Amino acid sequence: MPNPDAKAPFAPASTALLTAEDEVARICGELIRIDSSNYGDDSGPGERAAAEYVMAELAEVGLEAELLESRPGRATVVLRVEGADASRPGLAVHGHLDVVPATAADWQVDPFAAEERDGCIWGRGAVDMKDMDAMILANLRELARSGARPARTTTFVFFADEEAGGVHGSHWLVDRHPHWFEGVTEAVSEVGGYSVTVPTPDGERRAYLLQTAEKGILWLRLHAHGRAGHGSVPNDENAIVRLAAAIGRIAAHEWPREYIASVRQLLDGLSTLTQQPYAAGLDPLLATLGGAQGFVRGTLQDTANVTMLDGGYKHNVIPQSASAAVDCRFLPGHEEALLGTIRELAGEHVEVAVVHRDIALEAPWAGSLVESMKQSLLRADPGATVLPYCLSGGTDNKALASLGITGYGFAPLRLPADLDFAPMFHGIDERVPVDSLRFGARVLGDFLRTC
Structure with a gap:
């Protein structure tokens, strides 16, 4: 060896x-x-x-x-x-x-x-x-x-x-x-x-983006529980409906913005390079990054995106359970707050399980x-x-x-x-x-x- x-x-x-x-x-x-x-x-x-x-x-x-x-x-x-x-x-x-x-x-x-x-x-x-x-x-x-x-x-x-x-x-x-x-x-x-x-006042200039930070990872699984039944019978404990409601609340949640040092330094550098102030709004400044602006927008706050769904097994059967995968990314120091928010948004009938986490x-x-x-x-x-x-x-x-x-x-x-x-x-x-x-x-x- x-x-x-x-x-x-x-x-x-x-x-x-x-x-x-x-x-x-x-x-x-x-x-x-x-x-x-x-x-x-x-x-x-x-x-x-x-x-x-x-x-x-x-x-x-x-x-x-x-x-x-x-x-x-x-x-x-x-x-x-x-x-x-x-x-x-x-x-x-x-x-x-x-x-x-x-x-x-x-x-x-x-x-x-x-x-x-x-x-x-x-x-x-x-x-x-x-x-x-x-x-x-x-x-x-x-x-x-x-x-x-x-x-x-x-x-x-x-x-x-x-x-x-x-x-x-x-x-x-x-x-x-x-x-x-x-x-x-x-x-x-x-x-x-x-x-x-x-784009700059004098034309165009190449800027190389050197990565100095990265968000943390929380891969979660939502497990909704309910009452199984026939598809023709009203059911106010439908696991899929409960899961859908939880997903809707998570998707609608507005995560507060926080500019960590790496983000602030990038925005300051871009502002100097382009001569575009960003105090009144970020969109024009971020647009100067082209396709890379998606990565930057994802670092302005914590995020949570539903990526997979699993529920039901037959057209006329209301299942007793349904699940979804959620990809959460958090800024430094935000892990526990993000997890607490997701659990609150999920509601009492939806369990939140941690599949993978990293710093x-x-x-x-x-x-x-x-x-x-x-x-x-x-x-x-x-x-x-x-x-x-x-x-x-x-x-x-x-x-x-x-x-x-x-x-x-x-x-x-x-x-x-x-x-x-x-x-x-x-x-x-x-x-x-x-x-x-x-x-x-x-x-x-x-x-x-x-x-």
Whole structure:
């Protein structure tokens, strides 16, 4: 078994080096072609095939990683590489190998074919997050070929199960194998570092959104109880009606707004960039973000969205029970208040059960790591600006936080102004421009060498 404290072996330097930019599109496409859909119930194919692909790509350049399974097929790959200055605190760079399911009939292309069209690679995971996996893997291969080392000793991880809360991936690894993260103080991962094109008084300017916070997760199940009966007989204890009333109250509830530091800093930066004040109203300012405004709107307050329903089994039978899934996301410090509000809104005949919960995070918009991410972006795109933001979703940084590791979102992509990128997370026709992948591989490599 590889020792995480050992120096990772590197192949001898070659005179004809392939760079990360040269390989990133190939790797991204090959990862997309491996169906690693996560249905949240172990019914999918799992991550094993994708993990074996990562292991083979690393082994080809002389890197010995470890593949760990939390259960059959649920595979995570981990590798530690000694830094140029081993006395500095360690870094974790991580991605996840699973993707959300895709229904082929909804797409313009086969979601697992990685078709290249209009300068983009199309497929499930192109955005979330096999693009970043490919950037990480391509840079590891470049480091190995050149004999170079990252600035800091770095643990690279390709996690299983992020799309179902990381129970069989990041949380399992942190709980069972925390030694891989000894000495690590900071981490970077997905959903940050991508560009939006913002209108300014002088024209347009690219702004890169670097993720410094993310909301917490409460996945709840509503269980409504009532009296079973014949569909032709009046029934004032209909479980489906009780459930519907609870859903209606939850959907109609207006959650109070609160601007946490990351949100306030983003709004201030946007206001300065666009010369649009937001004291009188946010809509015009948020509209400057294009498709990314959805992520930001989701961070202005707590949210609760009904995502699944289950009730009844025959047209002429009133069932005694019905249930619904609710995806709740809360700002830092709001978890108990949100849960209490949902229980109140659900009412006396509807039980609220917690299926999964995880913490909210907020990291400082300051320090050497933040400055390194900013400078790596600005060296590649000197006319741009970099702003912090809070993610309405969640990442595997939540699990690492239990070890005291401060996490950021940094999957750098310079995107075309007309590409509606953010809505493609968990959406249809997911795609990433090849030029954006090459840019990201270059920026991530610069960051790894200078952070």
